[in-house]
Amino acid sequence: MFLRAHPLKKPLQTLVFSAPKYRSSGHFTKQCFTRFTVHTPASFESCTTRAYHYERNSASAYPKRSGTELWTVAIVVSIAIGSALLVPLVRTSLGSTTEERIPTSQFDVADLTNSFLVMAQNTPAGRPGTLTPEQERKLREFWAVTIKVFGVDSSDEELNGADTPAATPASEAPVADGKKEKKKSKLNVFRRHKGEKGAEADSTTTSGTTTPSDISRLSISAEDDKHGQHADFKTAIANTPPEELRRAFWDMVKYDHPDALLLRFLRARKWDVEKALVMMISTMHWRLEEMHVDDDIVKNGELTAFQTKDGDAKSKKNAEDFLTQLRMGKSFLHGLDKEGRPMCFVRVKLHKAGEQTEESLERFTVYTIETARMLLRPPIDTATIVFDMTDFSMANMDYTPVKFMVKCFEANYPESLGTVLVYKAPWVFNAIWSIIRGWLDPVVAGKVHFAKNIEELSQFVPRNQIPTEQGGDEKWEYKYPEPVAGENDKMKDDGAREALQADRAATVKKYESIVLEWVRAGDTGKSLEERRKERDSLAEELRQNYWKLDPYVRARTLYDRIGVIQDGGKLDFYAEANKESLVAPARVSTSADDLD
Numbered sequence: 001m002f003l004r005a006h007p008l009k010k011p012l013q014t015l016v017f018s019a020p021k022y023r024s025s026g027h028f029t030k031q032c033f034t035r036f037t038v039h040t041p042a043s044f045e046s047c048t049t050r051a052y053h054y055e056r057n058s059a060s061a062y063p064k065r066s067g068t069e070l071w072t073v074a075i076v077v078s079i080a081i082g083s084a085l086l087v088p089l090v091r092t093s094l095g096s097t098t099e100e101r102i103p104t105s106q107f108d109v110a111d112l113t114n115s116f117l118v119m120a121q122n123t124p125a126g127r128p129g130t131l132t133p134e135q136e137r138k139l140r141e142f143w144a145v146t147i148k149v150f151g152v153d154s155s156d157e158e159l160n161g162a163d164t165p166a167a168t169p170a171s172e173a174p175v176a177d178g179k180k181e182k183k184k185s186k187l188n189v190f191r192r193h194k195g196e197k198g199a200e201a202d203s204t205t206t207s208g209t210t211t212p213s214d215i216s217r218l219s220i221s222a223e224d225d226k227h228g229q230h231a232d233f234k235t236a237i238a239n240t241p242p243e244e245l246r247r248a249f250w251d252m253v254k255y256d257h258p259d260a261l262l263l264r265f266l267r268a269r270k271w272d273v274e275k276a277l278v279m280m281i282s283t284m285h286w287r288l289e290e291m292h293v294d295d296d297i298v299k300n301g302e303l304t305a306f307q308t309k310d311g312d313a314k315s316k317k318n319a320e321d322f323l324t325q326l327r328m329g330k331s332f333l334h335g336l337d338k339e340g341r342p343m344c345f346v347r348v349k350l351h352k353a354g355e356q357t358e359e360s361l362e363r364f365t366v367y368t369i370e371t372a373r374m375l376l377r378p379p380i381d382t383a384t385i386v387f388d389m390t391d392f393s394m395a396n397m398d399y400t401p402v403k404f405m406v407k408c409f410e411a412n413y414p415e416s417l418g419t420v421l422v423y424k425a426p427w428v429f430n431a432i433w434s435i436i437r438g439w440l441d442p443v444v445a446g447k448v449h450f451a452k453n454i455e456e457l458s459q460f461v462p463r464n465q466i467p468t469e470q471g472g473d474e475k476w477e478y479k480y481p482e483p484v485a486g487e488n489d490k491m492k493d494d495g496a497r498e499a500l501q502a503d504r505a506a507t508v509k510k511y512e513s514i515v516l517e518w519v520r521a522g523d524t525g526k527s528l529e530e531r532r533k534e535r536d537s538l539a540e541e542l543r544q545n546y547w548k549l550d551p552y553v554r555a556r557t558l559y560d561r562i563g564v565i566q567d568g569g570k571l572d573f574y575a576e577a578n579k580e581s582l583v584a585p586a587r588v589s590t591s592a593d594d595l596d
Contacts, residue, residue: 112340112377114569116257116540120379126267127379128259128539129532135266136528141273142262144519149215149281150249151242152512153519220278226441227411232282240285248284250508251294255546255569256376257539258511264381268414283412294553297367299491301555302326303483321360322367326558329478330364333372333559335573337461341384341418342375342573344368345470345478349391353398361401369413371557374565375573382418384460388470389425402436410441420448423457423470476577481561490551497552504545511538 113120119129126135147153216237220230236245253261262280269275287293308319325331331346356364372383409417425433437445451457454471466472490496514534526534547569559565563575 112380114377114543116378116536116543123379124381126263127381128257128263128536131263133528135271137523138266138271138273139259139262140519140522142266142276143515145215145273145277146249146262146280147512147516147519149237149242149277150246152246153516215277218274218278220275224275227407229278229282229411232285233278236281236285240288244288245281245284248288248294249280250504252284252287253542254373255543255550257378257536258542259535259539260381264415279411279414286412291362291366293366293370297363298370298554301367301483301488301557303485303488303555306483318357318360318363321356322363325356325360325364327480329480331368332478333368333375333564334467334476334478335461335465335474337384337419337465339384339418340380341382342372342380343384343386343461344372345467346385346387348387348389348396349393351396351398351401353395358400362404365401365405365408369408369416371559374559375571377571382416384419384421385417386421386423386457386461386470387425388423389429390423390470392426392429394428397432399435403439406436406439406444410444417444417447419460421457421460422448422450424452425450474577481558483556484561487556487561491553491555493552497549500545500549500552504542504549507538507541507545511535511542514538 116128123130131139144153216234218233249261250258262276265276265280265283266273269279291297302323305319305322308316328350329347330350331344333342333344335343337343375383422429422433437448440448449460451460454463454466457466457470458472461472464473467474467476467478469477514531518531550569551567557565563572565571
């Protein structure tokens, strides 16, 4: 999320300045969102694209070059000068296609829903309720192998071509042993029908590989393992108890639809179940073992950092640096773009390399993403990031946190990024972008757009929803409200928390049971629509349970204190403006119960 300058010791892989491209959306909502009269909750995360999609757009790859520090510097300077000379030509060319770059629709509050019992209007493809029969089959296959890994299904009977076991209570899943016992029963969940003549061919996934008989032997090619997730997958399968992986998954679900979370991984891996499984399990390992997302970052939040007075020097430094970034507003969540996506503004000029520890930078990044997930409401399931490059200099360049953020969105929060807007980038950034673009998946790179002035930015964000600091008309500025003593007191109420968690565990068990029944039945029995409604009903119970449980498991954030996130899941993106305005009509806000 932040940029640091240092000598380039590795050969440049990409030395061509690529002009930003924009493909107009095919989204089809109504143009009726009014800044001062309508307030809507929307969603950040995986951040996934909405009803429109971008074709892959890969940067040109050039052979690696080697050389001394002097040659490296000379190459970078040459690129920068060349890019600066090309900018007027490139921007002139882009100007001729301005009409194509303007999004064709604005967000409509009528699209939103806070209930899984009624599908949101204009729900994009590949989500619950909009799956094709083939996609439903892929989801069923993914659930089959997922519940096996979680230790929910442990019998030896063959289920629709998958030797997945029968359900055992979640509480009986092994938790004490540090290693998961390898099972010798054949796992072949990718076969279409038991005994089918072409069953062996059907066991081959879209990647062209055959499913191994043991999950622990599953592997993916090096070219598909950009972020080292295969090693994390192997480690998790070998060393993490199944019940721990299962807990990490349901903790990540929160108030989301369980199917929707799995579908993010499937879409990110182009419906290849094996690759999706590796990605999902490695993400659970990352959340559990590396970042401690739910048991530390989300649980302890801002107040714990504020109260960190004792302890070792490292802990105090990390806590101080974490709060420093919040206080300065290095990045913050505010408002919606034209497509109803929540926006994260990153003021790049506020970052200086070395001022904060790497650990605090990573914690701040994950904390921001997890907080933004609280703003998701169907059909919105992605967010927009605005990198404000005003007054950017090389002192603000920091590659390490940029790489971390790229990994977060590509590997651990799949299908969560809607659009990236690079605003007022100076000419010196052209050479830097050439390097960064080489790190990005072509699909992610295709979501990056450049806006050199307020007119171009307003093509993506209504001008009256752009703060005056960024040149817009919204009279709003970021201010950080300090944590308040006692704001997390509900987290001390063990009895209330455990009662709600027990209710949630019972609903989770029901959900897994109907999924297991679906896996066993395959294409027989109930229709896809009937089975989907069963899952939707339980997903709605989980959603309602989460918002009751939320104050007992999640520390309050600055967005809770300023009224953006309210009790019961109610949202108001412009809460401060509503409090100050005595003339403008109040925006429509949404709660967990008043929309369907």
